[in-house]
Amino acid sequence: MKTNILKTLLKLTFILVYGISYxxxxxxxxxxxxxxxxxxxxxxxxxxxxxxxxxxxxxxxxxxxxxxxxxxxxxxxxxxxxxxxxxxxxxxxxxxxxxxxxxxxxxxEAHCEYNKEQADEDWNNNRAKLLLVGSIAPRANSLSDTRFEKKYGIEYFDFGCTPPTEECIKIYNKRIFELMDEKYGKIWRKKVRSDVEYLN
The missing domain is CATH 2.60.40.1120 (Carboxypeptidase-like, regulatory domain)
Structure with a gap:
């Protein structure tokens, strides 16, 4: 009788200790x-x-x-x-x-098609973009948006609902913002589309 009780207590102790450590x-x-x-x-x-x-x-x-x-x-x-x-x-x-x-x-791991180096290359080759992330039906440019593109030699580029990694968009856009600031000052920021990613 005592042996059975002892075995039961040992089993319970083992289960308890194992359960806690588990x-x-x-x-x-x-x-x-x-x-x-x-x-x-x-x-x-x-x-x-x-x-x-x-x-x-x-x-x-x-x-x-x-x-x-x-x-x-x-x-x-x-x-x-x-x-x-x-x-x-x-x-x-x-x-x-x-x-x-x-x-x-x-x-x-991420592989960026849009990165700082690509931003510099696009800028130097007059192919710079301001990246947007829209939806299935991206917002079309207004007349003022088109005038902005012509004035500043840049293109609004909307990925729709299939954008690349957000970090890539952020790095690319931030570099383009720096280049725009260097060339035009910050006046362009008052006229740019509000849905450009990571502008603020």
């Missing part, structure tokens, strides 16, 4: 853009692949700093974590847990 195993860290080395502008979805956990347990959204946490994992197991960010290809990272908190920094 719940303390997690992966956490930051997601950063390969372009800016800070959090991507868009929301970051972090998903544990090949898991039977319910969706809400295997997927999370990184916070405003790019920090994420996946809890209740098994110790010393190799996990695959997928990042989904608008404008980037989905990317998968392999991370092995330890017996506590595994800290990591995940760099999500």
């Amino acid at each position: 719940s303390q195993v997690e992966i956490n860290g930051y997601v950063k853009s390969s372009i800016t080395r800070v959090k991507p502008i868009s929301e970051i979805y972090v998903e544990l692949l090949n898991s039977k956990k319910p969706l809400l347990e295997r997927m999370t959204i990184a916070d405003s700093l790019g920090f994420f946490r996946i809890k209740n994992l098994k110790p010393y197991k190799l996990y695959e974590v997928q990042l989904s960010v608008f404008g980037y290809d989905n990317q998968v990272f392999k991370i092995k847990t330890n017996d506590g908190i595994t800290k990591t920094t995940l760099i999500i």
Whole structure:
């Protein structure tokens, strides 16, 4: 009788200790853009692949700093974590847990067709653009928009609903703003379309 009670207590103790240590195993860290080395502008979805956990347990959204946490994992197991960010290809990272908190920094790769170098090249070849992100039905130029393009030798360019990575748009436009300021002063800013990305 005493032996059975002792065995039961040992089992309960094991389950309790194992359960506590299991719940303390997690992966956490930051997601950063390969372009800016800070959090991507868009929301970051972090998903544990090949898991039977319910969706809400295997997927999370990184916070405003790019920090994420996946809890209740098994110790010393190799996990695959997928990042989904608008404008980037989905990317998968392999991370092995330890017996506590595994800290990591995940760099999500982006390839920019629009970047600082492209802005300089476009400017020097009179092909500079001010990038816009519209929708399925982009807004057409008004007469004043067309006059602006002719006066400043620049084109409004709307990607519609399929823009590239936001970081790429930001870098390109910011460089064009600098070049416009150098050549024309800041007077052009009062006349430019308000939907040009990252103007302020």
